Amino acid sequence: MKPVFANSAFVTVPERLFLCGGTWRRVPLKVRYGVFRHPAAGPVLIDTGYGPSVTRGPRGLALRLYNAILGPDLVAAGQPEAVLQRLGLKPGDVGTIIVTHFHADHVAGLHLFPKARIVAKADVLRKILKQPAHKNLHQGIFRDLLPVDLASRVDDVDGVGLREAPLGLGGGHDLFGDGSVLAIDLPGHAEGHFGLCFANLPTPLLYAVDAQWCAEALEEGRRPGFPASLIADDPQALAESTRRVLAFRQAGGEVLLCHDPAESRYDLAAEAP
Template identity: 50%
Template structure:
């Protein structure tokens, strides 16, 4: 099963905000999203990354405009989701499945580009989004105007998926396609309902851990940031247990990828493929 990740945008942050003991120098972070080709589900997107819909779309609220002005994401035109699909000979209508790892703007801003896709996401987190008021959702970085109007009708919740039990340091979770190839692993801490994706097929199992941390060094050198990074976490107390689970997975021989780590990986889109 081929797996590729693209970088939709760059966002800069001071190193000490994302790495305990780091300096004040600015680190240019990626905003990854993924595409893989499942033998029965076909091409599947993992989130959509940042798109123009979040930065200049007609439905943007005042708070979403402020959010963009504060973070100042620099869109990477060559690796936006539509050019990526085109490079593989695909159109938006060819995408029948999008896995939504959590509901922050840099992960869902392009969902409305896909009219035919079902959305695999945390149905429990979606229920909480609906139950909260506008201000509560904004505090959690959730901008409801970015969801397609029929999101719920196309939602396929992970709670209904069969469960896979952990095997030692290999985490368990929801079997998204019923064949054990892609497991949704709960990653509490950063965002409500966030889960990562464990790909069991590679010789070295791959766990895409999304936003569990910003930098892989924070995991490998046990330098997970504290205050003020914890202020924006959904559950600050869960960050370290989640990080410890990822370290155990790494120690067992697995590979961890993160959405925002700037270092290239073997799964990142090669420049000539864009």
């Protein structure tokens, strides 16, 4: 069971923002999200990427400002409806969406899937729904992007049993009870942020989401400092999570990050054939 990753948008930022020792050259970062077919659960999405709910139409002022600052350049062929169609699927076929954290670039397409079960950190969502808007804003979270019934559709990641992940990665929540996809806690970037280990692939894959923004930044000495450290929910936890991801790669695992500008063999080709 191999996931594929689509690119929903490009966000162009100076390299030194995400890589220590990087240049001022502006680099188009991808905004990936994943799709795989589980033999029992059917089509599953990993996050939803950026979509028009961030860039167009009626939105709160905060979301409009956020959009103006980041200026995501949406990829039409990379939006969930187009990607699913390419894979022979419709949004209604997606029964499960794994939400790694609640940042705008991961949840902007949730409204397309009003029936899907959401696998996420239930306590983090509860906190988001309770706390005042300015606190969420400070954390890069916009309530406007979260469907009103979201909490009622959440299956809590932390309620799922643990299983040992390969290559010394440690314990992960066995999301489908068959050892195929393990949710690995990688705190620091955002509260409750987790990655996914596809443990049974010939080379185990860790989708480490936003543990860093490019593969080189996992290395000691290449991790970005200010202002990236300012955005992190918990810089110390982020450093520890980065070490965990790097150790997995050094042990022979493969790592994919949401925003890495480099092509991955898990990426869907940019254009339909």
